[in-house]
Amino acid sequence: MRLTVLGRLRLRADDDTEVAIPRGKAATLLLLLAGHHSRTVTIDRLMQALWGENPPRTAMAGLHNHVWALRSALGHARQGAEDRLQRTADGYQLDLRPGECDLIEFEQLVREGRDAARRGDHERVAGALRLAVALWQGQPSSQGTTASPPVADLLRAWEHARITAHEDCLAAEIELGRHDDVVPELHTLLAEHPLREELAGLLMRALWLGGNRAGALEVYTATRSALIDALGVEPGAELRDLQSRILRGERAPEGGATPPPLSEPPRQLPADTADFTGRDDVLTRIVEGLDPEKTDGAVRVVVVSGQPGAGKTTVAIRAAHRLADRFPGGQLYASLGGGSGSPRSPEDVLADLLRGLGVPDVAIPAGAEQRAASYRTRLARRRVLVVLDDAADMGQVRPLLPGTSGASVLVTSRRRLVGPPGVISLPLAPLTHEEGVLLLTRVIGRERVEAEPEAAGELVDLCGRLPLAIRVVVARLVTRPSWSLARLLAKMRDRRLVLDELAVAELDVRAGFTVSHDALGELERRVFRRFALVGTPDLSPWALAALVDDDACVDQALHNLLESHLVEPASVRAERYTMHDLVRVFASEQGRALDGDPEIEGTAARAAFRRVFDRCRMLIELAHRDLPPPAGWLAPVGPPPSETFQALSPLPQEMAAVVSRDPTAWCAAECETLLDILIRGAELGWYRDALDAAERLSSFLAMKHRRSEIDRVYSAVARAAAGDALVSARAEFGRAHAAAMGGLLGDAAAILTSCAEVFARAGENPALMNTLVLLSFCRMQLGDLAAAEQLARDALDLRALTEDLRCEARALRQLGNVRISAGDPHSAVSPLRRALAVAERIGEADLEAVVLSSLAKALIALGELGAADDVCRRALTLLDELDQPVGHAYVRLSHSRIVEYRGGHREAIGLIEKALRVFTEFADRRGEVEARHRLAVNLLALGQTDQAAELAGSALTLARELGMHRKTEELDRTLAAARAVTTR
Numbered sequence: 007m008r009l010t011v012l013g014r015l016r017l018r019a020d021d022d023t024e025v026a027i028p029r030g031k032a033a034t035l036l037l038l039l040a041g042h043h044s045r046t047v048t049i050d051r052l053m054q055a056l057w058g059e060n061p062p063r064t065a066m067a068g069l070h071n072h073v074w075a076l077r078s079a080l081g082h083a084r085q086g087a088e089d090r091l092q093r094t095a096d097g098y099q100l101d102l103r104p105g106e107c108d109l110i111e112f113e114q115l116v117r118e119g120r121d122a123a124r125r126g127d128h129e130r131v132a133g134a135l136r137l138a139v140a141l142w143q144g145q146p147s148s149q150g151t152t153a154s155p156p157v158a159d160l161l162r163a164w165e166h167a168r169i170t171a172h173e174d175c176l177a178a179e180i181e182l183g184r185h186d187d188v189v190p191e192l193h194t195l196l197a198e199h200p201l202r203e204e205l206a207g208l209l210m211r212a213l214w215l216g217g218n219r220a221g222a223l224e225v226y227t228a229t230r231s232a233l234i235d236a237l238g239v240e241p242g243a244e245l246r247d248l249q250s251r252i253l254r255g256e257r258a259p260e261g262g263a264t265p266p267p268l269s270e271p272p273r274q275l276p277a278d279t280a281d282f283t284g285r286d287d288v289l290t291r292i293v294e295g296l297d298p299e300k301t302d303g304a305v306r307v308v309v310v311s312g313q314p315g316a317g318k319t320t321v322a323i324r325a326a327h328r329l330a331d332r333f334p335g336g337q338l339y340a341s342l343g344g345g346s347g348s349p350r351s352p353e354d355v356l357a358d359l360l361r362g363l364g365v366p367d368v369a370i371p372a373g374a375e376q377r378a379a380s381y382r383t384r385l386a387r388r389r390v391l392v393v394l395d396d397a398a399d400m401g402q403v404r405p406l407l408p409g410t411s412g413a414s415v416l417v418t419s420r421r422r423l424v425g426p427p428g429v430i431s432l433p434l435a436p437l438t439h440e441e442g443v444l445l446l447t448r449v450i451g452r453e454r455v456e457a458e459p460e461a462a463g464e465l466v467d468l469c470g471r472l473p474l475a476i477r478v479v480v481a482r483l484v485t486r487p488s489w490s491l492a493r494l495l496a497k498m499r500d501r502r503l504v505l506d507e508l509a510v511a512e513l514d515v516r517a518g519f520t521v522s523h524d525a526l527g528e529l530e531r532r533v534f535r536r537f538a539l540v541g542t543p544d545l546s547p548w549a550l551a552a553l554v555d556d557d558a559c560v561d562q563a564l565h566n567l568l569e570s571h572l573v574e575p576a577s578v579r580a581e582r583y584t585m586h587d588l589v590r591v592f593a594s595e596q597g598r599a600l601d602g603d604p605e606i607e608g609t610a611a612r613a614a615f616r617r618v619f620d621r622c623r624m625l626i627e628l629a630h631r632d633l634p635p636p637a638g639w640l641a642p643v644g645p646p647p648s649e650t651f652q653a654l655s656p657l658p659q660e661m662a663a664v665v666s667r668d669p670t671a672w673c674a675a676e677c678e679t680l681l682d683i684l685i686r687g688a689e690l691g692w693y694r695d696a697l698d699a700a701e702r703l704s705s706f707l708a709m710k711h712r713r714s715e716i717d718r719v720y721s722a723v724a725r726a727a728a729g730d731a732l733v734s735a736r737a738e739f740g741r742a743h744a745a746a747m748g749g750l751l752g753d754a755a756a757i758l759t760s761c762a763e764v765f766a767r768a769g770e771n772p773a774l775m776n777t778l779v780l781l782s783f784c785r786m787q788l789g790d791l792a793a794a795e796q797l798a799r800d801a802l803d804l805r806a807l808t809e810d811l812r813c814e815a816r817a818l819r820q821l822g823n824v825r826i827s828a829g830d831p832h833s834a835v836s837p838l839r840r841a842l843a844v845a846e847r848i849g850e851a852d853l854e855a856v857v858l859s860s861l862a863k864a865l866i867a868l869g870e871l872g873a874a875d876d877v878c879r880r881a882l883t884l885l886d887e888l889d890q891p892v893g894h895a896y897v898r899l900s901h902s903r904i905v906e907y908r909g910g911h912r913e914a915i916g917l918i919e920k921a922l923r924v925f926t927e928f929a930d931r932r933g934e935v936e937a938r939h940r941l942a943v944n945l946l947a948l949g950q951t952d953q954a955a956e957l958a959g960s961a962l963t964l965a966r967e968l969g970m971h972r973k974t975e976e977l978d979r980t981l982a983a984a985r986a987v988t989t990r
Contacts, residue, residue, distance in 0.1 A: 007020055007087055011109050013142060019083045031072050035052065038051070039076075049667075050097075052097060096580060196209055201232055201236055203233075210249075285324070296415075296416060308432060311421060314571075326393050335388035335412075340355050343398075344419055382408055385413045392408070396420070420521075422568060478507075481513060533550055536597060539615050549679060550583070574586070601614065623699045626702050627699075628669070637708075637856055638743070701740070719740075738761050739776075762778060786824050789971030795821065802814070816841075819841040821837045834864045838857060861877050866900065896936075899940060902918045902944075911948050935973055946980070958984055962977040
């Protein structure tokens with residue numbers, strides 16, 4: 007398979023035949039996914055690319071159709087390649103391998119060229135980049151795609167990468183002495199890009215090296231005219247300098263001229279840390295970012311920022327020592343005092359820097375501007391590394407930057423500094439667990455760590471892997487050699503007291519947090535301390551806004567918190583924010599002191615949590631409106647929360663639009679937060695409201711087979727509602743669903759039997775009807791077909807009392823399933839067709855799909871394979887639109903039976919293996935049993951008896967564990983058949 011995007015969009019199969027790619031929106035989709043290969047492209051971005059800012063209501067269905075079309079094309083290009091186009095939590099992702107796409111090859115060759123450039127291997131640079139440029143078959147084109155801003159942005163980025171690679175290639179060839187050879191190529195490129203000064207400079211240098219000074223000066227004149235005519239600007243300093251040197255009649259150099267060195271280069275770096283640990287990636291990026299050999303005419307600046315205690319200064323000093331040999335002009339160091347509460351003025355810092363450059367006090371000018379000018383003059387075209395430690399903001403740093411290339415600047419700050427274009431910003435994360443344990447080992451000794459490895463690991467984790475916190479622990483252990491690690495660990499396990507333990511002399515984690523916290527405004531402090539009220543690791547803006555009751559200003563507060571590194575962007579694609587564990591402890595301390603305990607009535611903390619709880623319910627209701635109702639679940643009986651709260655605290659329109667645009671994606675992104683809020687709300691006594699929200703959220707949880715999450719939330723409500731029989735029974739019904747989804751059919755049946763008694767006594771007929779249907783399913787799977795059929799009939803007898811058409815369809819479907827299991831598919835067809843008619847009448851695609859799935863089984867058992875095939879395909883189409891992978895897998899399993907009966911055992915195995923992967927991913931153990939059984943049957947038909955016996959044996963073990971008695975009997979027969987063939 008080969009996909010080309012660098013030019014005409016084309017897809018070729020393994021046999022080199024061209025595979026047709028649909029034009030228009032499907033081609034646009036392919037282009038974007040290829041351009042972001044192996045990374046998710048969000049639904050929002052895809053919608054904008056395909057339909058602009060205002061997609062139609064049918065956009066999601068249209069997107070699914072285009073995805074299906076691309077999967078089909080990929081499958082034609084290579085068997086199984088349709089699985090490369092995956093649905094993720096936030097969008098879609100296309101996984102391509104090296105050799106399958108020209109864009110990936112181009113990127114690999116460019117990386118190879120850059121690596122060679124760092125080593126000074128110009129021959130390898132030229133070779134790699136020549137191959138990269140040759141991959142382009144014309145200009146990047148939107149041919150066959152839908153024109154839109156995301157596509158235009160992508161094509162512009164590709165074109166920029168192409169011309170940059172070409173420039174770097176030609177520059178390397180000039181370094182190799184091939185200046186005459188590249189002149190024609192440079193003339194052509196400059197004609198195509200007359201405003202690129204880099205190309206003009208390369209052509210001028212190539213002509214100059216070849217002795218053609220007049221030609222070089224003509225290039226300058228033409229470029230200057232083009233820049234003035236198009237942009238109204240003069241050429242940059244580098245091009246002007248090149249012209250001046252040619253005019254002066256200088257000899258063309260092989261490299262740039264270097265000014266004479268300072269008489270005594272400054273060496274001001276503080277001592278490196280002897281036990282420095284880890285940080286290899288960030289050190290590499292700092293060294294690469296400050297490498298003076300890579301200058302593009304601008305001063306290279308790297309800013310390392312991070313929360314207090316992250317080790318910013320230690321990392322900066324280690325990197326500066328690594329770079330020292332590359333800066334023969336010296337290394338300057340200045341502490342800016344940004345975290346002290348009284349940052350140093352640039353004027354004072356400039357005086358120190360000038361002294362470091364050898365300027366006597368009497369010669370230091372007065373005033374910041376004059377000092378900055380003198381500083382820039384002293385650094386002009388000299389390779390000096392400047393380290394500016396603990397900057398308060400970019401306003402403090404800007405006057406301290408050199409004016410010309412050659413010098414590089416490394417800045418550390420507690421805040422994220424937004425600098426001019428070209429500044430490389432590197433946020434510093436905590437150490438990894440392994441790095442933290444290694445740091446502990448290096449200081450206290452291997453023997454103490456190896457004696458208590460588990461305690462050592464937990465100590466590092468309790469320190470949040472912050473270097474400062476680990477060093478405090480080290481200080482305690484070094485001064486107390488008789489202490490075991492477990493003794494200190496016991497003192498630190500109380501999260502409320504952990505910061506007390508992380509303070510020794512000047513090493514004080516809390517003090518570092520306090521400095522950053524005290525610099526915040528009032529709203530930022532309120533957001534900060536209430537962040538910890540919700541237990542999930544990260545939160546979205548909607549939750550933070552509810553916690554502080556301020557939708558209008560929370561965005562600016564978040565911006566300030568992000569700059570201070572007290573809050574960090576979460577490592578997910580959606581807009582979510584997180585807090586370091588120790589920062590969260592500090593925030594909790596602030597919250598208890600100022601807002602009280604949410605357990606206590608009347609406190610600000612409880613009121614804040616009630617606001618976020620109510621907003622959570624409103625957003626779940628909004629998502630619930632646009633999601634298909636889950637088959638077999640109880641419908642919420644309470645009034646929608648919006649009827650109560652929308653007038654008091656309306657949802658911002660933008661927030662509501664995000665949920666309504668793609669409720670499934672929103673629920674997936676927010677699931678952990680929603681569950682935590684509902685569970686905590688139930689524990690605080692609001693269990694009825696929590697149950698109502700859980701029943702609405704079940705539309706998503708059931709569709710995505712989130713079994714463990716279902717069990718968590720319903721178990722919490724059941725515990726909180728102890729003594730409230732009806733609420734407890736509804737919560738237990740949810741738990742039973744989770745158990746059945748996991749194959750724990752005996753457990754589910756026991757719970758449902760108790761629920762049915764409660765619902766019958768209370769006259770809750772809709773709940774009773776649903777309970778009987780699910781109980782019938784469990785009894786059927788457990789092998790008690792007589793009880794299963796009676797339960798289905800009992801449910802149907804309640805139709806007149808409930809008028810619940812959804813449950814009627816499910817009861818009819820269940821009756822059909824029981825008869826299929828009993829070996830009477832003929833009598834199953836009638837109730838199944840009645841169920842289908844009801845499902846079609848109420849217009850629920852999800853319900854229609856599951857009925858179709860059962861009908862296909864009956865038709866297969868009757869040998870009506872053509873009709874069954876049509877029914878399966880109809881169900882698969884519905885489930886594709888609903889994006890329900892588990893339901894899709896069950897229908898795919900039914901479809902494999904049709905293929906199997908037609909003799910296509912290998913094709914059937916492919917279908918079953920795809921279904922098995924889904925069942926395994928979603929922990930659907932009943933599905934795993936079915937899939938393993940069908941695999942065994944097909945492998946046995948192909949004569950692969952050993953594999954068949956192994957699969958049948960594993961399925962039999964799992965079926966026995968789940969109590970699936972009828973399936974156990976079937977698997978016993980299959981296993982016996984496999985063993986009989988093996989022993990012949």
